[in-house]
Amino acid sequence: MLTVENLHAWYDHSHIIQGISLTVNTGEIVSVIGRNGAGKTTTLRTVMGLVAKRKGRVGFDDQGDILMESTHARYHHGLGYVPEDRRIVPALTVRENLRLGLVASALKGQEEAVIDRIAETFPRLKERLNQVAETMSGGEQQMLAIARATASEPKMIMLDEPSEGIMPVLVDEMFDLFIRLKDQGTTILLVEQNVERALGISDRAYIMDQGVIVHEAPAADLLENKEIQDRYCSV
Amino acid sequence: MSGITPDLLALQLFTGLALGSVFVLLAVGLSLIFGLLTVVNFAHGAFYMVGAYVGVFLLGLTGNFWISLVFAPILVGTLGLAVERFLVRPLYGRGIDYPLLLTFGLGLVLVELVRILYGLEGVPFDTPPLLRGAVDIGIGYFPLYRLFLIAVTALLVLALWLFIERTSYGLIIRAGARDPEIVRVLGVDISRVWLIVFAIGTGVAGLAGILSAPMRSVIPDMGSTVLVEAFVVTVVGGMGSLIGAVVAGLLVGVVVAFTSLFWPDFSDLSMFVLMAAVLLIRPQGLFGQKGLMG
């Protein structure tokens, strides 16, 4: 589904991503973990086309190399992205935020039906559809961000620390949701600080440090390997 | 003070609203363009002036005010489209000063071009026959053309409001003003949105130009004072706020109208006093958001 080869990215003159290669196969959940500042967010942003200076190859689905394509083109290829800081539009209602996830989609004509379906999957949003988004709790806002990104039924979705700063019951709900998304055929690339939870639902994982990938393994193996976890994931 | 009756005051209020209508039309476009593109459009007054001259040209060509009224804003909007696409767009991401300087220069160029084509002297623009004279509005007689101006402004603001609040495109505009990046992530080609918003903003400035033509003299310089007034209104209302542009435009119009009634010497100054007072109390303007200017 996603093949990243020798990816580099820069912010101004600082070389942040220094030659990363990773693959996510169709139907997998793959985690990227690593300590603060390792470059996880920058990796996802580069794959989404949001870092201007970039080099390497990003193969997606049957599209060939999409490295230099625009961000909105990636959405149309079926690549969804939930950024680190949620980025719901605070002054819009929950319903309007969801509609925003559909304005450019082929499903736009079935807006009502899609929002009804989302309301079933996200009971917390259902009763708050007409509420202004910023008046919800952080966890509910995160759920909204995920619902918005999945509304157009992307083939693959990248999530950047979705569980950060969220109360435990919602984290449980969220990870259950990821498993359900996977069952429905969505491929997932997950960046998480919550290492055990992430590895628990992942097929494979990459460990990043200082802009490069330092380790790759099946998630189950990494879960056992406390030494690697301590070396690269403790803060 | 003798001769000041309640009816006279009410009439002056209407005069203020008519004056304010032009401010509203200008500030709405200026504010929309700033809110979305963070471009401070110093050519806005020039687009207004071009609107009046395109009106003169079309009126000469067709002899029909209504055709001119419809097509002048469309042509000015098309000019705005080309300006955004070929001049402003290459400057995005380089800071607010680049487009500011560009539009400033563009304004000068447009004024010079019109001078070459039409000369320095003003050209006449007759009030269309249907809108001449005055009507009794209950408190006294009021010029029909000014009522028409208020009505057109009200309709346009209503249409813009419906567009922004009720359509999917408006949803994109509201979200894009706040967070252009997330709008791109959700599949929208934001540069197209910017193009259209710039065209709408300049087109509405052109509409203000042709609407003002029968009331003010049509001269190449007519955009420069108006630009200052439009900025005052935008600052009072809050940069980037549609409702702010409407409220502040009418407020400034009414304040200017009443000062010219009571203290004619201060009528030019009054809007700046108002601006200073608003800025002291609310630096972001009446409806502006804090920290929008970064």
Ligand SMILES: Nc1ncnc2c1ncn2[C@@H]1O[C@H](COP(=O)(O)OP(=O)(O)OP(=O)(O)O)[C@@H](O)[C@H]1O
């Ligand atoms: N906009 C930016 N401009 C310059 N440098 C940046 C920018 N964003 C991030 N960086 C730098 O790039 C490096 C990688 O940051 P990144 O956000 O990708 O790390 P991360 O792994 O996501 O960290 P965290 O776990 O804290 O989210 C850091 O050293 C950071 O300081």
Ligand SMILES: [Mg+2]
């Ligand atoms: Mg991060």
